[in-house]
Amino acid sequence: MLNKISKTNRVKIALIGYGKMGQEIDALCRDSRDFEIVSINYKNINDKLDLKSIAKADVAIDFTSKDVVLKNIEEVAKLGVNLVVGTTGWSGDLEIVRKIIKKYKIGLVYSPNFSVGVNIFFKIIDFSAKLLSRFPDYDVYGLEIHHKTKLDSPSGTALKIADKIKGLNFTSVRAGRNPGFHEVVFDSNADGITLSHQAYNRVGFAKGALVAAEFIKNKKGIHAFEDLFKI
């Protein structure tokens, strides 16, 4: 999917946030003829958004923090530039974001997890939850593990999975370097079913964010990345 776009049709990207994820996306774009970085923002937390260079982008990709993401979305929307939002911890503000997108008539894709593998995992969980709801012998529990610098807990991905399964709570571990592990266990007296997803690095999230950028380049409205995986 990442090699499909013709050279003349490069997607111009503005990076908002230049931490672990911003740098991962930058590295992928520099190796690709399909994406071009035209703006990098917040190399330092005290920097301001460079609105002039963001205006040159087809899509701005935000991986910052919940403290600044809403302000970023509004500033970018005012420029008429579409957005991919990977920052987590703002799901309670979805209605506010919906209004911004409508007001400025732009396109936005959001997800707590842009990994293609996790979005397939979501579908497997949807199916399992539906099936297992018919068998009350099974209890369900969740575990998620992330590196010690991850600020939100439980993760946005865990919250999304918990939305899908009644009565599911996650135990969250923040330690070490794990880029992301999520596990759901259905357990009965007779047996147990364990579903898990392990990210090996951040490349999957970065690739997914670029797939989303390609998708939203010429579209309007708000889209969950998960909706691209409908079967």
Ligand SMILES: NC(=O)c1ccc[n+]([C@@H]2O[C@H](COP(=O)([O-])OP(=O)(O)OC[C@H]3O[C@@H](n4cnc5c(N)ncnc54)[C@H](OP(=O)(O)O)[C@@H]3O)[C@@H](O)[C@H]2O)c1
């Ligand atoms: N959706 C997904 O697939 C996915 C995957 C991984 C991570 N995430 C989420 O994406 C976000 C970023 O993750 P990351 O691992 O890249 O984090 P990170 O390494 O801490 O990078 C965050 C970036 O945003 C900047 N920033 C943070 N707060 C800011 C503020 N108040 N004003 C201006 N700039 C600010 C940081 O600047 P400084 O470096 O100067 O602090 C840094 O450039 C988090 O919410 C994380 O949970 C989502």
